[in-house]
Amino acid sequence: MTAATSSMRTSSSATRAAVVIPAARPALVSSRRSASQSSRNASEDSAAFASVLGSIWMAFQPIVSLGRGGAVVAYEALVRSHDAALSSPPKLFERAASAGRRLELARAIRERCAAAVVELPPAVSLFVNVDALDLLDPELFRPDSAFCRSAKTVVLEITEREGLEQIKDITERVHALRALGFRIAVDDLGAGYSGLSSIALLEPEYVKLDMSLTRDIAASPIKRRLVSSMTDACRDLGIHLIAEGVENEGEARALGALGCDLAQGYYVGRPSAAFARSET
Ligand code: G
Numbered sequence: 001m002t003a004a005t006s007s008m009r010t011s012s013s014a015t016r017a018a019v020v021i022p023a024a025r026p027a028l029v030s031s032r033r034s035a036s037q038s039s040r041n042a043s044e045d046s047a048a049f050a051s052v053l054g055s056i057w058m059a060f061q062p063i064v065s066l067g068r069g070g071a072v073v074a075y076e077a078l079v080r081s082h083d084a085a086l087s088s089p090p091k092l093f094e095r096a097a098s099a100g101r102r103l104e105l106a107r108a109i110r111e112r113c114a115a116a117v118v119e120l121p122p123a124v125s126l127f128v129n130v131d132a133l134d135l136l137d138p139e140l141f142r143p144d145s146a147f148c149r150s151a152k153t154v155v156l157e158i159t160e161r162e163g164l165e166q167i168k169d170i171t172e173r174v175h176a177l178r179a180l181g182f183r184i185a186v187d188d189l190g191a192g193y194s195g196l197s198s199i200a201l202l203e204p205e206y207v208k209l210d211m212s213l214t215r216d217i218a219a220s221p222i223k224r225r226l227v228s229s230m231t232d233a234c235r236d237l238g239i240h241l242i243a244e245g246v247e248n249e250g251e252a253r254a255l256g257a258l259g260c261d262l263a264q265g266y267y268v269g270r271p272s273a274a275f276a277r278s279e280t
Pocket residue numbers: 061078129187188211244245246247264265266267271
């Protein structure tokens with residue numbers, strides 16, 4: 001087992017008993033469709049949305065250790081669609097939200113991730129993107145689901161963290177996920193929305209640095225200083241830092257020299273349908 005994958009921190013939260021998760025609050029997860037919409041429209045929607053669900057597939061991008069000769073320690077699961085009109089995840093999620101089926105799409109993605117976990121090489125984890133809204137879905141907490149049965153291998157990357165502030169019992173929900181065996185990552189730290197407070201809120205095992213900090217880091221004293229502060233803080237806190245969007249050797253070397261232990265990006269491997277590292 002690698003250093004990164006064996007390092008599930010024994011936080012106090014991990015040892016707590018599972019808490020009971022209340023049903024999702026309708027105001028945050030309800031469909032946009034009005035109750036008066038005809039059943040004919042509903043069945044048309046249903047058929048159309050089934051084809052959306054049928055179009056999705058998962059790509060996997062490697063996360064490697066910079067210090068250990070580029071060994072793959074994990075993959076991030078990234079949703080893709082065979083439908084050209086839904087080519088990016090935001091388009092796919094917008095389409096699902098407008099049909100009132102966002103949670104259904106997220107569940108389908110998690111099911112595919114659970115199926116992929118069994119194909120992973122030994123001691124390699126799977127990072128799965130989870131929107132703050134998904135933390136309101138009772139299905140995410142159902143211990144006998146295929147996804148929860150894979151929990152020890154899965155790191156939940158919390159995205160769209162603005163929504164976390166609306167979830168009053170977020171701490172209990174994160175404790176419940178840890179009790180199920182999941183680890184937590186804060187995604188895109190340094191992107192538009194400030195994420196520092198979500199490190200305190202979520203006490204993650206991993207933090208992912210947004211690719212805007214990675215880009216041309218060797219030539220930027222300010223970026224190097226910021227990342228150096230983050231590597232120090234993360235080392236003190238027992239958090240693994242992952243640099244995203246590493247596109248060339250210069251960025252990989254600079255990040256490694258600053259003490260960043262893990263990297264993801266086109267330089268180390270493109271997203272691919274198989275768990276194979278595709279060198280660029
Ligand atoms: O928000 P998140 O970090 O989950 O987004 C990952 C996205 O970034 C994916 O869509 C992936 O295809 C893309 N990506 C992965 N590696 C790189 C990279 O090295 N450069 C750029 N520009 N994009 C990348």
